[in-house]
Amino acid sequence: MNIKYFYSALLILAFSCSPKTTIKQEDNQDKGPVSLLTIGNEDIYADEFLHILSKNRTFQNKEDLISKEEFEKNFDLFVNFKLKVKEAENEGLAEVDEFQKEFAMFKEDLIRPFLIKNSLQEGELMKAYNRMQEVVKASHILLQFPNNAGREDSVAVFRMAEKLKADAENGADFNDLAEKHSDDPSAKDNKGNLGYFTALQMVYPFEDAAFRLKPGQISEPVITEFGYHIIKLEDKKPNPGEIRVSHILVRTPSNDPVTEERVLRKVGDIYTELQKPESVWEEVCNLYSEDLGTKNSGGTLPWIAIGSVIPEFERVAFNLSEIGEISAPVKTAYGYHIIRLEDKKPIAPYEEMEEMIKSKILRDSRSTLIQSQVSAIQKSRFSFVENEQLVDSLSNIFKNKQKQQAFQLVDSMPWIENMLISVRGEEKSVKNLIDFMNADNQIVRLGKKDYFSAWYEKFVEVNLNEAEEKDLEANSKEYQLILKEYRDGILLFSLMNQKVWQKALEDSLGQVAYFEENKDKYQWNDRYQALIVKMGKESRKDAVKKFLMDKNYQDNLETRLENTFLNDDPLAFTIQNNLFEIESHPVLSRIMTNKTFQEVNIEGRTHFVVLGKKVPAGPKKFEETRGKVIQDYQEYLDKSMIASLKENYIIRVNEEEKSRIYEIVTKN
Incomplete structure (x- = not known):
C-alpha cells in the first residue's frame, strides 16, 4: 500500500455523504479525560477530532474558523470514519501481515521527526549550511603517527605539535615551518597553504577547528585520522557561490624548458587572437584547446564552487566578475588555461541543499x-x-x-x-x-x-x-495522534478496498443489477452526429472552410478531410467525429441546430462544425455508461455499509464535549 492510498481514503471520508447519526446523550463525568463519543465499547477523544479538523488550520485566526454547517458535516464524517475503523478492527484487518508490514513502514518514517537523533542531526545540518555561507583560507602543518605507534609515540608527536605552534606564535614563519616539518606531501610545493575551502570539504575535526579561528590565529593541535594538525587561519570571507566557466587548455610537458617556451608563445598568441572583436570563442576553442573532453562544446566545464578545483585555476576563475570576461593565461599542473566566465549563482537555499548536506554528514x-x-x-x-x-x-x-x-x-x-x-x-x-x-x-x-x-x-x-x-x-500526544491517524487511515483503506472499491469493480452482476434498478439516472439528452474541426494553423482556415462548407455529414467525410490536408500538413487541425450531446459540449452548445455547416470562434481558435442527424433523448445502454455505474455503485455500497454499521454499533455522543469543541472552531 502506498501513501497515496491513505490520502485516497481521506478523500472518500471527506466526500462521503451519510445520513445523520441518532445520538444518545452521555453524562459528563469529572473522572479522568472526557470522551467526545463512544462507539461500541471504545472511547474516542476530542483531540483526535481536532487533529483531523485542524489540517491546514490553526483556529487562531478568524479566517480559519468554520460555520456551524461545516462543523456538523465534519463531525458526521468523523463518526463515519471511526465506525469504519472500528469495523476494520473487528474484522481482524489490523492483524493481517500486509497491514503489519505497511504500518511498520509508515511508523519508521513517522517517528523520525520526533527522535532525539533527528533534532541533533537537524542542528548539524543547519550548522554546516551556516558555515557554507563563508569560505576560509588556511595553512596547516601535519604531523603523522609512526606505524604501529604506541602511547609514547602519540605523546611525542603531540609535544612536537605544541612546540611548532609555540614557534609560530613566537614569530617563526608558519609556512616555512610547514615546508620544513609537515608530513603532508604537498607542503613542499604549497608550504602548507590549502587555499580557500568551506564546510564539508575537509574532515570534520579540521573543519571545526578552522571555522572557530579568527584570521591570524593558530589552533591547538587537532587530531584527525591523518595525525596532528596545527592550523593557521589566513582569511575568512563570504562564499561567492558557484560559477560556470569554459576554458582553452594548452598542455605543457614537464621538465622541458624549450617546449615550455614554445607553449607559452602559443597560449599568448591564442589570448591575443581572443582580444580581436571578430574572434569567436567557440571556434578558437575548437581549433586550439587540448582538453579533448570539452573542446567541441566551447570548453564548458561543470559548475564549480570554492575548494572544488585546483587553487591556481580557482583563484583566477573566481576573480572574473563580468559574464563573458576572459582571463589572461594561468598555469596549473595540467598546462596553461585561458578561462571565460559563463554564469554565476549564489549558494542555494537550505531546502535545495538539505539532502546533499545530510548525505555528506552521514558519511x-x-x-x-x-x-x-x-x-x-x-x-x-x-x-x-x-x-x-x-x-x-x-x-x-x-x-x-x-x-x-x-x-x-x-x-x-x-x-x-x-x-x-x-x-x-x-x-x-x-x-x-x-x-x-x-x-x-x-x-x-x-x-x-x-x-x-x-x-x-x-x-x-x-x-x-x-x-x-x-x-x-x-x-508524546502529537506523535500518538499522527501514529493513530496513519494507522486508522490504512485500516480504512483496507476496509473500503475490500467492501466498496474492489467489490464494485469485480461484482459485474451487482453492477448490472444496480443499473437496472436505477435506469432513470442513465439517460442521454438529445444528441447529434457531428464532425468538429479545431484549427491548429489559422493560415489554413480558408482552405478548410471552402472544403467543408458545401458538405453534408457522411461517414467518410473525416477520411476525405485528412487525405486532403493532413498528409502534407499534419498540424493544420484536429478532428472530433462522433455522436455528441449538444447541451454539455463546449463547441456544440454554441451552435444552431438548424444549420448543417457552422463556424465558431472559441478563445481565439476557429472551429468548424458539420452537423448530421439528431438522435432523440433516451436511455443509455449499460456498456455506454459502465464507468459511471461503477462509480455510483461504489457510492451506494459505501452508504449501505455506513447505514449497516450504525445499526450494529451503539454510538454515544457527549454533547457537552462536542459543544466545547464547537466553541473553539466555529464562527460565533
Missing part, C-alpha cells in the same frame, strides 16, 4: 559524533545502568578467544542470565546480548572497533532506541 565523522550525543542523552533520560564488570569480562573473552570459542565459553558461564544492562528498569541479560549477536539481523560495521565492542554498542543502541520509541508512544 563523515559527524554521524559518529551525533550517535554519541544521542546515546548520552538517551542514557540519562531512560535511566541506563551498565554492569561494567560483566562488560569487561565479555570483552576479554572475545579478545583472547576465537569467535566460536568465545560464544561457547560465555554459554557455559554461571553469570549468563545476569543483568548486563538496564533501560528504564527493564533488564537485559548476557544471554540477551548473545542471542542478539547470533541473530545477525543487524548491520554492524566494525571500523576500528573490535568485534565485541561493535556488537555491544549496537545492542545498547537498539535497546535505547526501543526505550525512546516506547516513551514517545506513551508521552
Whole structure:
C-alpha cells in the first residue's frame, strides 16, 4: 500500500455523504479525560477530532474558523470514519501481515521527526549550511603517527605539535615551518597553504577547528585520522557561490624548458587572437584547446564552487566578475588555461541543499559524533545502568578467544542470565546480548572497533532506541495522534478496498443489477452526429472552410478531410467525429441546430462544425455508461455499509464535549 492510498481514503471520508447519526446523550463525568463519543465499547477523544479538523488550520485566526454547517458535516464524517475503523478492527484487518508490514513502514518514517537523533542531526545540518555561507583560507602543518605507534609515540608527536605552534606564535614563519616539518606531501610545493575551502570539504575535526579561528590565529593541535594538525587561519570571507566557466587548455610537458617556451608563445598568441572583436570563442576553442573532453562544446566545464578545483585555476576563475570576461593565461599542473566566465549563482537555499548536506554528514565523522550525543542523552533520560564488570569480562573473552570459542565459553558461564544492562528498569541479560549477536539481523560495521565492542554498542543502541520509541508512544500526544491517524487511515483503506472499491469493480452482476434498478439516472439528452474541426494553423482556415462548407455529414467525410490536408500538413487541425450531446459540449452548445455547416470562434481558435442527424433523448445502454455505474455503485455500497454499521454499533455522543469543541472552531 502506498501513501497515496491513505490520502485516497481521506478523500472518500471527506466526500462521503451519510445520513445523520441518532445520538444518545452521555453524562459528563469529572473522572479522568472526557470522551467526545463512544462507539461500541471504545472511547474516542476530542483531540483526535481536532487533529483531523485542524489540517491546514490553526483556529487562531478568524479566517480559519468554520460555520456551524461545516462543523456538523465534519463531525458526521468523523463518526463515519471511526465506525469504519472500528469495523476494520473487528474484522481482524489490523492483524493481517500486509497491514503489519505497511504500518511498520509508515511508523519508521513517522517517528523520525520526533527522535532525539533527528533534532541533533537537524542542528548539524543547519550548522554546516551556516558555515557554507563563508569560505576560509588556511595553512596547516601535519604531523603523522609512526606505524604501529604506541602511547609514547602519540605523546611525542603531540609535544612536537605544541612546540611548532609555540614557534609560530613566537614569530617563526608558519609556512616555512610547514615546508620544513609537515608530513603532508604537498607542503613542499604549497608550504602548507590549502587555499580557500568551506564546510564539508575537509574532515570534520579540521573543519571545526578552522571555522572557530579568527584570521591570524593558530589552533591547538587537532587530531584527525591523518595525525596532528596545527592550523593557521589566513582569511575568512563570504562564499561567492558557484560559477560556470569554459576554458582553452594548452598542455605543457614537464621538465622541458624549450617546449615550455614554445607553449607559452602559443597560449599568448591564442589570448591575443581572443582580444580581436571578430574572434569567436567557440571556434578558437575548437581549433586550439587540448582538453579533448570539452573542446567541441566551447570548453564548458561543470559548475564549480570554492575548494572544488585546483587553487591556481580557482583563484583566477573566481576573480572574473563580468559574464563573458576572459582571463589572461594561468598555469596549473595540467598546462596553461585561458578561462571565460559563463554564469554565476549564489549558494542555494537550505531546502535545495538539505539532502546533499545530510548525505555528506552521514558519511563523515559527524554521524559518529551525533550517535554519541544521542546515546548520552538517551542514557540519562531512560535511566541506563551498565554492569561494567560483566562488560569487561565479555570483552576479554572475545579478545583472547576465537569467535566460536568465545560464544561457547560465555554459554557455559554461571553469570549468563545476569543483568548486563538496564533501560528504564527493564533488564537485559548476557544471554540477551548473545542471542542478539547470533541473530545477525543487524548491520554492524566494525571500523576500528573490535568485534565485541561493535556488537555491544549496537545492542545498547537498539535497546535505547526501543526505550525512546516506547516513551514517545506513551508521552508524546502529537506523535500518538499522527501514529493513530496513519494507522486508522490504512485500516480504512483496507476496509473500503475490500467492501466498496474492489467489490464494485469485480461484482459485474451487482453492477448490472444496480443499473437496472436505477435506469432513470442513465439517460442521454438529445444528441447529434457531428464532425468538429479545431484549427491548429489559422493560415489554413480558408482552405478548410471552402472544403467543408458545401458538405453534408457522411461517414467518410473525416477520411476525405485528412487525405486532403493532413498528409502534407499534419498540424493544420484536429478532428472530433462522433455522436455528441449538444447541451454539455463546449463547441456544440454554441451552435444552431438548424444549420448543417457552422463556424465558431472559441478563445481565439476557429472551429468548424458539420452537423448530421439528431438522435432523440433516451436511455443509455449499460456498456455506454459502465464507468459511471461503477462509480455510483461504489457510492451506494459505501452508504449501505455506513447505514449497516450504525445499526450494529451503539454510538454515544457527549454533547457537552462536542459543544466545547464547537466553541473553539466555529464562527460565533
